[in-house]
Each structure stands twice: as C-alpha cells, then as structure tokens.
Amino acid sequence: MSYKNKTVFALKWVSGMQAYIFLSRFIINLILAKLLLPEDFGLVAIVVIITEVLTAVADLGFNAAIIQKKEISKGDINTAFLLNTVLSLFLTIAVFFSASLISGFYNDIRLEPLIQLLSIILFVRAITSVQIAIADRNLNFKKVVLITGIAITVSSIVKVVLAFLDFEAKSIVIGEIVNHSIISILFWITTTWKPSLKFVNKDSFKKLFSFGSKIMLTNTLSLISQKIDILLIGKLVSASLVGIYSFSFMLSTVLAAFINAIVRRVIFPSFSRIQENDKNIQTLYLDAVKFISIISVPASVGLFFIAPEFVKLFLKTEWNEAVIIIQILSIFGISNSLGGVLWGQVLKAKGRPAMVLIMTIIRLISLTIFIFIGSNWGIIGIATSVAIYGWIFRFVYQHIINKIIKISMLDYLKALKNTTLASITMATVLFFIRLLNNSIFINDIFLFVIIIVAGILSYGFIHWTFFKSDIKKIISTIKK
Numbered sequence: 001m002s003y004k005n006k007t008v009f010a011l012k013w014v015s016g017m018q019a020y021i022f023l024s025r026f027i028i029n030l031i032l033a034k035l036l037l038p039e040d041f042g043l044v045a046i047v048v049i050i051t052e053v054l055t056a057v058a059d060l061g062f063n064a065a066i067i068q069k070k071e072i073s074k075g076d077i078n079t080a081f082l083l084n085t086v087l088s089l090f091l092t093i094a095v096f097f098s099a100s101l102i103s104g105f106y107n108d109i110r111l112e113p114l115i116q117l118l119s120i121i122l123f124v125r126a127i128t129s130v131q132i133a134i135a136d137r138n139l140n141f142k143k144v145v146l147i148t149g150i151a152i153t154v155s156s157i158v159k160v161v162l163a164f165l166d167f168e169a170k171s172i173v174i175g176e177i178v179n180h181s182i183i184s185i186l187f188w189i190t191t192t193w194k195p196s197l198k199f200v201n202k203d204s205f206k207k208l209f210s211f212g213s214k215i216m217l218t219n220t221l222s223l224i225s226q227k228i229d230i231l232l233i234g235k236l237v238s239a240s241l242v243g244i245y246s247f248s249f250m251l252s253t254v255l256a257a258f259i260n261a262i263v264r265r266v267i268f269p270s271f272s273r274i275q276e277n278d279k280n281i282q283t284l285y286l287d288a289v290k291f292i293s294i295i296s297v298p299a300s301v302g303l304f305f306i307a308p309e310f311v312k313l314f315l316k317t318e319w320n321e322a323v324i325i326i327q328i329l330s331i332f333g334i335s336n337s338l339g340g341v342l343w344g345q346v347l348k349a350k351g352r353p354a355m356v357l358i359m360t361i362i363r364l365i366s367l368t369i370f371i372f373i374g375s376n377w378g379i380i381g382i383a384t385s386v387a388i389y390g391w392i393f394r395f396v397y398q399h400i401i402n403k404i405i406k407i408s409m410l411d412y413l414k415a416l417k418n419t420t421l422a423s424i425t426m427a428t429v430l431f432f433i434r435l436l437n438n439s440i441f442i443n444d445i446f447l448f449v450i451i452i453v454a455g456i457l458s459y460g461f462i463h464w465t466f467f468k469s470d471i472k473k474i475i476s477t478i479k480k
Contacts, residue, residue, distance in 0.1 A: 017145035021152055022258040028156045032172065033247065033315050035163040042242030043169045046106065046234045047114045048176070049227040051121055054095060056219040058088035058126050061212030063133035064219075072137070074196075075204035081130045081195045083205070088126030095119040106234055110169070117173050121180050128184040131191045147186045155179035218357045222344070225364035229371050229382050236375065240318075245379050248322045251310075252329035253336055255299040281405050285346060286415045289339035293419040294463070294470060296337030301423050302455040304330040305430040309448040321379075328383040335390035338416060343397045346405060359400065363393060418467040426459040 033041070062080035066072055096119045103111035135144050155178045162171030224231075230249075234242045303310075307326040311319055347356045367389050374385025398412055433454055437447055463471055 017148055019258070020145075020149055022254065024152050024156050026254060028159060029247070029250065030314055031160055032163055033319065035160075036168060036171070037240070037316075038243030038247070038318055039239040040169040040172070040243065041247050042234070042239035042244075043108070043110055043114060044172045045230050045242055045246035046239075047111060047118050047173065049223070049230060050095070050102065050115065051118050052227075053220055053223050054091050054122055055088075055125055056216060056223055058084060058091055058122055059129060059212075059216060059219070061215030061217075061219065062208045063129050063136075063212075064215040065208045065212040066130070066133040067137045073204065074199040075201045076208060077130055077134070077193070078195055078197070078199040079201060079204040080133075080208055081127075082197065082200050084126045084129055085123075088122045092119050092122045095122065108239060110239075114169055114173050117170070118176065120177055124177070124180045124184050128187045130195075131187045131193065134191075134193065143190065147183055147190070150186065151179045151182040154182055214354055214357050218344075218360045221357070221360045221364050225360065225367050228364070228368055229386055232371055232375060233379065233382065237379070241321075241379055244319065244322045245325060245383070247319070248325035248383075249329050251322075252300065252303060252326050252333045255296055255333075281346070281350075282407050282411075285339075285342060285401075285405055286407070286411060288342055289412065290415045290419070290470065292339055292342075293337055293416050297334055297419050297423050298426055298455065298459045300330045300333035300337055301427050302430070302452070303327075303333070305427075305434060305455070306448060306451045309444050309451070312444050313448060324380060325383050328380065328387055332383075332387040332390040335387070335394045338394055339398075339412075343401045346401055350404060352404070355400075355404075359397065366393065418463065418470055422459050422462040422467065425462045426455055429454055429458040 062084060066076060066080060096116050099112045099115035099119070102115055103109050132144065155175045158178045159171050159175030162174055165171075167174070230242060230246055233245055304327050307323050307330070311323050311326070315322070343359070344356050347359075367386070370385040370389040371382055374381035374383075377384070395409075399409065402409055402412065430451055433447075433451060436442075442450065
C-alpha cells in the first residue's frame with residue numbers, strides 16, 4: 001500500500017478515534033460542569049499541566065525520533081523504552097514527595113493529594129509510549145483507536161460516578177488514571193514486541209538523543225507556553241477563576257483541537273516519509289490547512305455568538321463569568337484554526353528540531369510578556385492578550401514555514417480564501433439575529449436553536465454554492 005493510501009486509511013481511523021474522544025469528553029465535561037464547581041476544574045487544570053510537562057520530559061523526544069527515522073533498529077526501540085521507563089519512575093517518585101511544595105507555591109493544600117495521585121500517570125504512560133510510537137510510525141491507527149475508545153468509555157463512566165458520589169476534583173483525577181492504565185494494559189497484551197535489555201546500546205542512545213533531546217525540550221517549552229496562562233492565573237487568583245478560564249479555553253478550542261489532532265497524528269508520519277519531496281509536502285500542507293479551516297473556523301465563529309445561551313442552558317450559575325471569556329477565546333480559536341498546529345509537524349518531519357526549539361522559545365517568551373501585560377486587567381485581560389498573541393504569531397510562524405517548504409504567503413491565503421468569505425457571511429447573519437433578539441427577546445432555547453441552524457445553513461449555502469469543489473474534495477477523501 002502506498003503512503004498516500006496508508007495516510008487516507010490512517011486518517012479514517014484517527015478521525016473516528018478523535019471524533020469519539022471529542023464527543024465523549026465534550027459531553028462528560030458538560031455533565032461534570034453540572035455536578036462539580038469551577039474550583040474543581042481549576043485544581044485539576046493545574047495538576048494536569050504539571051503532569052503533562054513532566055511526561056514530555058520523561059519521553060526525552062525518543063518517540064518522535066522513532067517515528068521520524070527512516071530506519072529503526074531493535075536497539076533504538078529497546079534503548080528508548082529503558083530510558084523512558086527509568087526516568088519516568090524517578091520523576092513519579094520526585095513529584096509524589098514534592099507535592100506539598102507545589103501546593104504551597106499555589107497556596108492551596110487541596111492540590112497536594114491530587115498531585116500525588118496523578119503522578120502515577122507519569123510511569124503508566126512511559127511504559128507504553130514506545131508501543132504507541134511504533135503504531136504511529138506504521139500508521140497502524142486501527143489498534144490505537146480501539147484501545148483508546150475502550151479506555152475513554154470506561155474512564156468517562158468512572159468520572160461521572162465518582163462526581164455523583166461527591167469525590168469532587170478527585171473524580172476527574174482518578175478517571176484519568178483509569179484511562180491511561182487501561183491503555184497501558186491493552187497495549188501490553190496486544191503488542192508482540194517485548195523489551196529486551198540485550199539490545200540496549202550507546203549508539204542508539206546517541207542517535208535518538210541527538211534528535212529527541214531537541215524535541216523533548218521543544219515539547220516541554222511548548223506545553224509550558226500553551227499553559228502559561230493557567231499557571232499564572234493559578235498563582236494570582238482563586239482556583240474557581242482558573243476553572244472558569246480553563247473550561248472556557250477548552251470549549252473555545254475543542255473543535256479546532258479535534259481537527260488538529262486528526263491531522264497532526266497522521267501528518268507527521270506522512271511528512272516524515274516524503275520529507276525530501278517539496279512538491280508533495282506543499283500540496284499536503286495546503287490541503288491540510290484548508291481542511292482544518294473549513295471545519296474549525298465556522299465552529300469558533302458560531303461559538304462566539306451562541307456563548308450566552310450555551311452557559312445559561314448547560315451550566316450552573318457559578319459559570320456565568322465564562323460567557324465573555326468564551327467569546328474572547330473563540331477569537332483565539334479562529335487563529336488556531338488556520339493551520340497553527342502544522343508548523344511544528346512540518347519542521348520535525350523535515351528533520352529541523354533545532355528550528356522548532358528556537359520558535360518555541362520565542363513563543364514562550366512572547367506569550368509570557370503578552371499575558372503579564374494582560375493580567376493587569378484580570379482574566380478578561382489575559383484572555384484578550386492570548387487572542388491578540390494568537391493572531392500576530394500565526395502569521396509570524398507562517399512566514400517561516402513558507403520559507404521551509406517553499407510556498408508564498410499568497411499560496412497560504414488562497415487556501416483560506418473560501419473559508420474566510422463563507423465565515424464572514426455566517427458572522428453577518430448571526431450578528432443580525434442577535435440584533436433582532438435585542439428587540440423581540442426570543443426564548444433562550446429557541447434562540448440557541450436558531451443560531452445553530454442559521455449558522456450551518458448560511459455557511460453551508462455559501463460553500464456549496466460558490467466553493468462546491470472544496471466540499472466535494474473533503475467528501476471524496478472521507479469516502480476513500
């Protein structure tokens with residue numbers, strides 16, 4: 001099977017997996033928001049960030065190296081497994097015993113038991129990371145999809161049941177532990193490869209570390225830069241406000257994250273296989289940008305207009321402050337829907353991890369400055385600064401990617417032209433609906449439905465009438 005056909009086949013399975021994860025997590029988060037308070041989400045958000053950062057460190061970038069290398073040996077795989085496992089075990093122990101210091105930094109003793117519980121995930125994820133990397137390298141996503149689906153289903157049930165039983169923030173943490181434990185167990189049961197110390201060697205370590213160390217540092221800094229807003233809010237304000245912000249950010253970027261996850265999971269291995277063919281990379285990249293924007297941009301536009309009714313109908317009154325934050329961050333979501341995730345995948349696939357690292361450092365410094373300035377106006381200021389940053393640096397990064405894969409900014413903008421015109425039309429229609437509502441006061445439920453239907457119809461009409469080829473191309477790809 002050609003890599004093109006493998007990519008399409010992989011896209012089908014990854015799309016199914018991400019769709020299920022998207023829907024299940026979205027629904028579960030809404031249910032949990034009804035059962036839990038914003039402060040519960042805030043406490044978990046801080047703990048999860050700490051765990052994700054340390055997981056990136058424990059990985060050492062070896063998984064990305066395994067996927068990117070044209071040829072891998074038994075030595076590469078076993079060396080990566082041993083080092084990941086040892087380092088993750090050390091970090092798990094270190095985090096467990098330093099939980100009190102971290103909770104002291106945030107002046108909230110409720111964080112300590114949550115950090116100690118979630119530290120277990122560091123080790124659980126590490127002992128399965130190589131198996132997942134091998135599956136990703138071979139575009140064997142059917143297996144990943146089935147295992148992930150089972151884990152998500154069981155862990156979601158656990159979260160809801162524990163939330164009903166008043167476990168508060170621990171219900172989410174325990175659910176995450178169950179999720180990763182099931183994935184680990186099923187991968188070990190179904191994978192024929194088993195680790196062997198006799199294949200571990202220095203040469204493999206040097207090769208993996210040469211590429212992976214830059215990826216590890218990049219991933220770590222990238223995670224910190226992506227979550228620096230929550231880390232700052234957690235230090236400066238209450239856990240409740242952290243929860244409102246983190247939930248709003250999730251809601252505002254969830255569909256873009258869903259589409260990005262599909263494309264990112266398939267694009268990196270695919271780019272890596274054709275890394276020397278600039279023409280193929282150009283075509284694949286621009287198609288990916290178009291695909292992401294067609295679906296994600298209108299979702300962010302629609303969320304901006306529907307946020308007030310969404311919060312009223314689906315959340316507790318404690319979440320009312322989230323409306324303005326959701327609207328501001330939906331503007332950031334639009335910028336993130338213009339192919340923002342692809343720059344790192346392209347550079348890694350082209351074997352340019354140093355460039356990824358440099359750009360990530362620039363992003364971390366820049367975003368930190370933006371957030372510090374915005375923090376003078378509270379959460380609204382931080383949300384606004386994040387949105388401004390997203391739009392400025394979307395085009396800064398795009399300029400760099402254009403040079404790497406040899407396309408012009410005009411090529412990039414052409415890929416977004418149809419989506420932009422259709423989204424502007426959609427926004428105009430929804431604006432006049434809200435304007436009309438100010439005069440006749442439509443029922444919240446009725447208005448909620450009207451906005452959704454009007455948004456879909458107006459956007460779909462423009463695309464189907466004037467840009468039918470884009471829709472046909474997406475449908476054709478899905479059918480294949």
